[in-house]
Amino acid sequence: MIDYAKRGNVNKLPAKVGVYLLRDKNNKTIYIGKSTNIKERVKTHLKNSRWSAVPSAANPLSTETKTIGYIITKNEPEALIKESELIKKHKPRYNIMLRDDKQYFYVGFIPQENKTRNKKLKKSPYLTITHQPKTYNHYQEADQHRAEKPVPYIGPFTDGGSIKIVLRYLRKIFPYYTKPHGNLPCQYCHIELCPGPNPNIEECKKNILQIKQILNGRKPRVITSLKKEMKKYSDNLEFEKADIFKRQILALENIFSHNFQMQMANDKSMPEIPIIKTKKFGFEKLGFGWSFGSLEAYDISNIQGKEPVASMVRFDNGKPNKKMYRKFRIRLPEKPDDFAMMREAIRRRLRHPEWPYPDLFLIDGGKGQLSAALSAISLNTGCKISNTRFAALAKQENELFIPGRKESIKLADMDAKLRNLLMYARDESHRFAVTYHRKLHRKKSML
Ligand SMILES: [Zn+2]
Structure with a gap:
């Protein structure tokens, strides 16, 4: 839920990780951002009389903001996803003005066409990160008809480093392709980040769907469905299969836990699967x-x-x-x-x-x-x-x-x-x- 504070009470804002909304005198949201320290970030916005994006102009965030909304999140990945959801919903005008191709990131789910004669051979979509979603129905060019179609892009995300890290971790839980896959195993097949050349197409689709849901802020729904699967298998005494789902749940909860430290945005190495807490000392x-x-x-x-x-x-x-x-x-x-x-x-x-x-x-x-x-x-x-x-x-x-x-x-x-x-x-x-x-x-x- 969003809490609100008057501009004069900026010092009472929480010094915590989360998302903030700057609103003008008509209670219209003019800017949305995320920070590991809401209070300090908002203070910076309000203090600076010059606008870093357009140095010649006066800073409208400083002159127009009357109230500040904020949501504390458990961690950075959640703030990242919440921020994206709110920008999509409120379409704040200064987010749009600040937007240039370098600033926003979209996660795309690109279908792989079946170019072979074997019509039964289906391929899973692959996942990309892009600045320019080709078919994304961006709010600036809102179009009633196109909005009806399924959207193969999710975004905008303001923080490219963070979204990449979140995706890398998700890939360990839900393997996916990052480009069209050939008939031979690739380097990621060997480390189980890739569904492989001949995947179970239903499983791939499910993985992609789960990633989409998580990026759309519906992680609880994903957890619920994983728990259902786990129960189904353990009721059937198929404990090995049930264990796969259990691990997915734990890993997912770990990414979105207090303990999860966001890696630095410039960390290019593949991080290991996060440590999973077990009851017993392991x-x-x-x-x-x-x-x-x-x-x-x-x-x-x-x-x-x-x-x-x-x-x-x-x-x-x-x-x-x-x-x-x-x-x-x-x-x-x-x-x-x-x-x-x-x-x-x-x-x-x-x-x-x-x-x-x-x-x-x-x-x-x-x-x-x-x-x-x-x-x-x-x-x-x-x-x-x-x-x-x-x-x-x-x-x-x-x-x-x-x-x-x-x-x-x-x-x-x-x-x-x-x-x-x-x-x-x-x-x-x-x-x-x-x-x-x-x-x-x-x-x-x-x-
Ligand atoms: Zn592969």
């Missing part, structure tokens, strides 16, 4: 994303403080990678304590950047061992590795310690897959350390 908290990723587990073995050995075992994609197992004989002056030995082990390992760093360093022990391991990072100047890649797990207490978190996490509260992987790695590092130590000890006794 892989994503440890930087694994959806997969098992890679981890190294460390254990120290010694007999009465003599000849200590540190073991390093490596797991890739959830499986031991024995070629990457390593051991370090710890030589430190005097009787080193557990912490000093762990610090030394990690320090030695970090000196080998040629062994690819894992997603997670799993240390045997508790808080003390964890901070000892972390202190090894600073001993390796030039080693740019984040604290968050470390965690400690003790043999007896089934608890995990991670940096920046006072309380430990009980293994019982973890996602089963993660729990099993961590226990497996911990036991494997212990086994590897002990067998090595026995061998070493035997050698010594034989001398």
